[in-house]
Amino acid sequence: MDFTTTARLESPLPANITANDDFLEFLFSGSEIQYEALKAKAQQQEDLPRFTLKGVTLTFNLDADYQVVNTRYTRNVVGIVEGTDGRLKDTYVAFGAHYDHLGYLQGALPAGQTDRIYNGADDDGSGTTALIALARAFAQGPKTKRSLIFVWHAGEEIGLHGSKYFTDHPTVPLEKIVAQLNMDMIGRNHDNLASESNTVYLVGSDRISSELHQILLAANAGLAKPMTLNYQLNEPTDPERVYYRSDHYSYAAKGIPIIFFTTFLHPDYHRVTDSVDKIEFEKLAHIAQLVYETGRRVADLDHEPVHDFKGPHLAVGSAAN
Numbered sequence: 001m002d003f004t005t006t007a008r009l010e011s012p013l014p015a016n017i018t019a020n021d022d023f024l025e026f027l028f029s030g031s032e033i034q035y036e037a038l039k040a041k042a043q044q045q046e047d048l049p050r051f052t053l054k055g056v057t058l059t060f061n062l063d064a065d066y067q068v069v070n071t072r073y074t075r076n077v078v079g080i081v082e083g084t085d086g087r088l089k090d091t092y093v094a095f096g097a098h099y100d101h102l103g104y105l106q107g108a109l110p111a112g113q114t115d116r117i118y119n120g121a122d123d124d125g126s127g128t129t130a131l132i133a134l135a136r137a138f139a140q141g142p143k144t145k146r147s148l149i150f151v152w153h154a155g156e157e158i159g160l161h162g163s164k165y166f167t168d169h170p171t172v173p174l175e176k177i178v179a180q181l182n183m184d185m186i187g188r189n190h191d192n193l194a195s196e197s198n199t200v201y202l203v204g205s206d207r208i209s210s211e212l213h214q215i216l217l218a219a220n221a222g223l224a225k226p227m228t229l230n231y232q233l234n235e236p237t238d239p240e241r242v243y244y245r246s247d248h249y250s251y252a253a254k255g256i257p258i259i260f261f262t263t264f265l266h267p268d269y270h271r272v273t274d275s276v277d278k279i280e281f282e283k284l285a286h287i288a289q290l291v292y293e294t295g296r297r298v299a300d301l302d303h304e305p306v307h308d309f310k311g312p313h314l315a316v317g318s319a320a321n
């Protein structure tokens with residue numbers, strides 16, 4: 001295929017060394033722990049002892065030269081709707097989604113499969129199109145006091161590159177952004193469960209600003225049909241570490257209060273089968289309305305949402321309204 005697999009050569013990686021049994025036995029020969037015994041313990045999944053190899057010096061000669069054979073460029077897409085208040089309109093509420101995905105499947109296809117295209121309908125076509133709808137609604141509908149900035153991020157899938165770039169090189173002063181609302185995968189039901197049809201997962205809303213979380217609750221309560229809010233992914237023990245895994249984190253890392261909206265994983269996640277026929281459009285629109293109402297309230301607030309940095313403390317537990 002026409003792409004190469006060398007893109008991550010510039011990323012720092014821990015050293016990873018492979019050696020055969022003969023070499024390792026020799027290496028352990030002066031030590032009280034013998035390699036065979038250690039290997040047997042590892043195979044039994046027993047705890048391994050901590051010890052020092054005696055009389056061993058290893059020298060590595062590394063050839064770190066490489067050639068760049070391929071550079072790919074991309075751009076974030078940014079739009080602004082100006083606010084109406086003379087004092088507040090140089091401050092912003094930011095809305096985001098990512099418009100990149102995984103490209104197409106390279107190399108040999110599994111038997112019987114002919115599709116190479118990663119459609120990314122949910123990840124993150126859902127957030128990308130909701131963001132267009134939000135920008136249109138705010139541009140054509142009633143104006144807010146604060147200005148609004150919409151950022152379609154690039155390069156999210158390979159390491160939040162677009163949002164990192166935007167927060168390092170912002171087009172408006174970062175300290176003027178009072179909150180960022182991120183949407184990534186908001187068009188499905190978690191694991192295709194029908195019981196999830198009114199559920200949205202929220203991450204981070206209380207971590208930097210308790211007030212932002214309260215605004216979100218009020219916005220949801222004000223919807224014609226409030227959604228079921230699930231905070232499971234905001235738990236500090238969440239094994240998926242979702243708080244760190246989409247573009248909102250680039251903003252949170254700079255101290256900006258964020259809310260991440262998602263409908264969570266499903267069997268088509270990062271597969272070619274993440275296709276548009278599986279999108280729950282009514283639910284997608286419903287979540288966009290929740291983001292709109294939350295953003296509108298923050299944009300009309302006469303003060304910046306308080307930064308109290310309490311971490312996850314309000315948005316805990318699942319299915320709380």
Ligand SMILES: [Zn+2]
Pocket residue numbers: 098123124156184185246
């Ligand atoms: Zn995504």
